[in-house]
Amino acid sequence: MTTDSPTLSLSPGLDHRALAKAAQRVDELLDGLPLPSARTPAQREAASSALDEIRAARTEYVEAHAEEIYDRLTDGRTRYLRLDELVRAAASAYPGLVPTEAQMAAERSRQQAEKEGREIDQGIFLRGILNAPKAGPHLLDAMLRPTARALELLPEFVETGVVRMEAASLERRDGVAYLTLCRDDCLNAEDAQQVDDMETAVDLALLDPAVRVGMLRGGVMSHPRYAGRRVFCAGINLKKLSSGDIPLVDFLLRRELGYIHKIVRGVATDGSWRSRVIDKPWLAAVDSFAIGGGAQLLLVFDHVVAASDAYFSLPAATEGIIPGAANYRLSRFTGPRLARQVILGGRRIRADEPDARSLVDQVVPPEEMDAAIESALAALDGDAVRANRRMVNLAEEPPDGFRRYMAEFALQQALRIYGADVIGKVGGFAAGAR
Template sequence: MTDIQTVTADFTALKITEEDGFVIARMNRPEVRNAIDETMVDEFHALCALLEREPKILVITGCVAETSKGPRGIFASGADIAQLRERRREDALRGINSGVFQRIAKLPSPVIAAIDGFALGGGLELALAADFRIATPGAKFGQPEANLGIIAGAGALWRLKEAVGNPLAKEILMAGRVLNGEEALQSHLVNELFAPEELDAGARAWAEKIAALDPLAVRLSKQLFDMPADVHPAVDNIAQAVLFESEAKFDRMQAFLDRKKK
């Protein structure tokens, strides 16, 4: 078994902690509101490599930044604009952010984004790569790329409309609309809201709720979820055949039957 905290001990943009059944990745660049730079991208890639080899639920969250109004929660304010300004055609074709967000989205086990403060630009695209999103009422969700002369090219152009539908996605992408936490909840962009001081506990509760299920059943459900309709039900039958032979299936069903007898 890999000791994730030992492997990630030298990370600077992410702080990694491992708990029973899940891993927390806390973005830790408060001085630039967790702007996503290439160091953070590289560290997310390294973390993904570990979680691809030994699947665990991943919680991605932010930190607290000092502002003129006092300490404020921050998820990620977007890509590092200083780096982004210098990127050229070949950098875009490398898919620096889109590549790592796609890798996060395809992790074997579910990913939870816990969001307070800004989730703008690449920050929202990172959150969209998660399977579940929880947030605070004061969270802010938006894609300001068009104001900077670029597109939301790291996933929002297709993930956002899947999350909130075409009309609202177009408003966010092409008219600069920014959603607060309550609006994000109502539009199904986030699954649940928590007070800022309860967000970490809420993320743990979500991770523990998922971890209580059979890991293989959850893993296969995630893998099959986004497959095209024309491969169903054949792939479902194959996955079910695998699960029908698992010890967990017999143990969990027997436990269910035993509880019914009481």
């Protein structure tokens, strides 16, 4: 079996046909090799060299043609394609630029350690689109629009005030949308199903005119270590990451650009002259702990109540990945020194220590959580709160700054989830460390 890298003969300013031909030669090389774990050092080097060269070419091409590509895929920005729809459309219209659906299906069938890392090519493409001054904002707007699933469930929720899903449930009472994370067996660890359920629930809470305030809390656990106790969130499900079930587009990027961004900005609608978004105040209530993605969530809520025995941590550095948009937001709350201790050093912060006051608004004994939550919800239900929180969010997190961060995140997180260190660590968790 050959271990020679294909001769790509790529030159600056290459056109799409040359890129497609070069990509095909790389695909032929990869198809002729064993799975990554079974490759010889020479085969690994051949694959790595070929991938580096074609990825450099893809980067150059999408950076040079991002606006043209996006306009073609969206009919001159008249169609709103979500991330998954956009990468599929690009695969069809621009062969060789991003992986085909068949290639991604093959990737999804493998554990993380056995994948070719084709999501890195999706990251290259999305970084280029998000960095483009016209295409990027339009894509953010597309991701703020309500999902088809939420629009289908909206009449039922408006009528009954209740929607129950696998990973989250939503109940409306007295103008409050009570959103509960209910993965009781895994401490609300995050996966693609949770992201889908959460975005659906956030959409419903924002679209229902009878809801004035949203609230997020973890449900009661059946997990042996926390049986009978509420838990907020244990962060990314590392076992799912090891098994190859934490996708870049449908989890890592959808999570940030979908429901979390909607909590900040609101859900986009055709709207009225007053505003093109519907946004509402949100409260988070933390029981037991907010780890990883759970801690990230606290940075977008208008008010956070925590039990005095809870703690917060962002162990992404020890896991080897990037903690979502926490690197963008955390310093604003804690200052740069504490942010580095948490993100780079993995420092855990207890709710009852002074530094926790930069992350939460109230710390109360566990038995007083319900009363504190109801009091805080009443305070958020003021006529001027919605307009003021919109202006605060605009001042603190300008859309262009967030867009530029997410553009780079799209690629850097893709590279991290295929890093040898990450694959080794999550393999340990999958074997029973968590």
